[in-house]
Amino acid sequence: QVQLVESGGGLVQSGDSLRLSCAASGGTFVNLLMGWFRQAPGKEREFVAFVSWSADVTEYGDSVKGRFTISRDNAKNTVYLQMNSLKPEDTAVYYCAAGRFLSDVENPSFYDFWGQGTQVTVSS
Numbered sequence: 506q507v508q509l510v511e512s513g514g515g516l517v518q519s520g521d522s523l524r525l526s527c528a529a530s531g532g533t534f535v536n537l538l539m540g541w542f543r544q545a546p547g548k549e550r551e552f553v554a555f556v557s558w559s560a561d562v563t564e565y566g567d568s569v570k571g572r573f574t575i576s577r578d579n580a581k582n583t584v585y586l587q588m589n590s591l592k593p594e595d596t597a598v599y600y601c602a603a604g605r606f607l608s609d610v611e612n613p614s615f616y617d618f619w620g621q622g623t624q625v626t627v628s629s
Contacts, residue, residue, distance in 0.1 A: 507532035507618040509601045514623030517591055521627070525586040527601030527620055534582040535559075538604050541575060541586045542613055543597035543625075552611040553599070554586060564610055568594075591627045598622040 513525040529537065541553040554575035555564040563575055574587040584601060602616035609615055 507537065507603055509603060509618055509620035511599065511601045511620045511623040514599060514625045516626045516628065519592055519627055519629050521591050522587070522589045523591060523625060525588070525599055525601075525623060525625075527584045527586075529582045529584070529603060532603075532618075535579045536605060537618075538607050538610070539575075539577060539584040540602045540604075540607075540610060540616060541584075542600045542602055543595075544600070544622075545597040548597075550600070550613050551597075552613070555607075555610040556584060566611070588625070591625075593627050593629045596626050597624075599625050 508531045509527055509529055511527050517523055540555045542550050543553050544550045552566045553569055556575045556577050560577050572590045577584040600622045601620040603618040604616040607615045
């Protein structure tokens with residue numbers, strides 16, 4: 506069973522940067538496809554970013570393209586989400602997710618494992 510633990514959330518001001526981390530354990534990290542999702546109160550879970558096994562493929566949600574960067578360090582079993590130029594609408598709980606085979610990387614139902622989430626709040 507894979508366990509995922511997010512960290513790095515917090516309260517920042519509009520325009521600031523923040524880096525989230527997600528540490529994985531209990532599985533072979535290099536075999537996991539990794540994604541970040543977010544969920545704001547009253548809204549559905551939204552795809553943020555995806556990275557492939559060797560990080561040669563990345564994808565981003567339209568709302569974060571050009572501002573967020575996903576990366577992974579397979580030696581540290583960790584995936585990161587660098588968030589720049591943060592906006593109040595980025596406020597949400599951010600979740601790390603992992604899957605072995607994903608038919609649709611933007612669909613949360615295809616991911617097998619989830620972290621507990623970390624709160625990101627951006628003030629205006």
